[in-house]
Amino acid sequence: MTDLLAPVALTGRGFLVALGMAGSIAIFGARGISHIFRPPFYVRLFVRSFVEFAYFSLPVVAMTAIFSGMVIALQSYAGFAKYGATSAIANIVVVSVVRELAPVLAGLMVAGRVGAAMAAELGTMRVTDQIDALTTLSTNPMKYLVAPRLLAGTLALPLLVLVADILGVMGGWLVGTAKLGFNSHIYLQNTFDFLQSMDVVVSVAKAAVFGFLVALMGCYHGYNSRGGAVGVGAATTNAVVSASILILAFDYVLTELFFAR
Amino acid sequence: MSAQPKIRIRGLTKQFGDKRVLDGIDLDVPTATSMVVIGGSGSGKSVLVKCILGIIEPDDGSIEIDGKDVLKLEPAAQEAVRGEIGMLFQNGALFDSLPVWENVAFGLLARHSVTREQARARAGEILTEVGLAPSVGDLYPAELSGGMQKRVGLARAIAAKPAMLFFDEPTTGLDPIMGAVIDGLITQCVKGLGSTAIAITHDMASARRIGDQAAMLYKGRIVWQGEAQHLMDSGNELVDQFTHGRREGPIQMELRR
Ligand SMILES: Nc1ncnc2c1ncn2[C@@H]1O[C@H](COP(=O)(O)OP(=O)(O)OP(=O)(O)O)[C@@H](O)[C@H]1O
């Protein structure tokens, strides 16, 4: 009898653990946000995180955007050529890049790059007592370590994604004109005719949410890591995995919010 | 009023899982004296100090500083009290992303009492006090030897001239001469600042050099407290076995805990 119920009990326990974790992440996030608005402000640390987020992620995100724009152009051409609707390709590229691919892929790339680094840095600081040392030096670690990173993530990713939007469309244009033989002027005309300002707003809004999530997961898992080098490793993995899943989940929620009418 | 100890701990308990690390600690540290705490590895010395610092929340008991129970204060008032404590962590806990001078001046900068230029100059002075060249300020903690890291940690702890100073094994892992130098610096700082100090150590020579008084932690309780000079001839069986490092005696090393 107990054997039969074991899977149920396990599922229930897993659910409770997940619920408790979601709760503590929410509290952590709320505390972090509240420190963004209360002095002292660590401008220097914010700038450092922002540069790390935006500037140093630029090459990775740019490559990702260009190639996905190229692939979309190629794929949709292969699919639509037999219907003779090749003019739709510019439209498909711009919509899929701006609405979905740029924010999601940039978010995932940044989760792997910056989120992991944040978790490793804060995790190391935790297990070497550096976070405790902050409290003994009249410094609130949530304010000093977490708040600047959350703000940097939320502001930096939109900037990155705007660049990714442009580069993704360029990737499509490159394939469209150089390989598929479209007229450059008409391709761009199609792109701008179809692009709506709402699409860009959504792109940037998603980016802000994803940037916040990446920073939140990096900080939460790093800040609460324990158990030496193994613990820091686990924190890094957890930060990347949980940020990636949350990005995809919130992508659905936001898409539903903006487009499902 | 002068009889009131700077730090008064009563009935402090802390349990991790089902392991009771602190089991009713009573300890008084009089103003402007230094108290040495000895005890076996894993006996909870670091946990005790972290409880006073507010890094670990005890399960029960009271910690009075200047007669006020810090555990019952508002968070802001707690932070203010803790701002008066300088701490040298067991492993240094230097901020490895910051150069040495910013480590040393961290507390000064955090209080916004000085500009960065002033903080930098002040850091150079404090580094000189602990026997390091001011140019060391430009290095990063990873570029220092263990002994230098201890000195920088000491410099960081004393920079804000705190009323209380805690040292967690300040000389562990140093050669005997460097150990004696650090001890000298500690007594100099404590006497110079008139601070109240708690020092954790395994090193008996160091304990007698740093300490005015001493206390021994065993099985979660303070089993002996007295003059640090009497550590080697305390007449207490537990202390004797510990300070003389005898394998036979009332303390049975628990290899599995
Ligand atoms: N955060 C924690 N979570 C769980 N257990 C802990 C924690 N901190 C300390 N302990 C346990 O409490 C006990 C006392 O640890 P503590 O670090 O105070 O020992 P110590 O007396 O300082 O030893 P040492 O001389 O080796 O530094 C240890 O058994 C340790 O496993």
Ligand SMILES: [Mg+2]
């Ligand atoms: Mg210890």
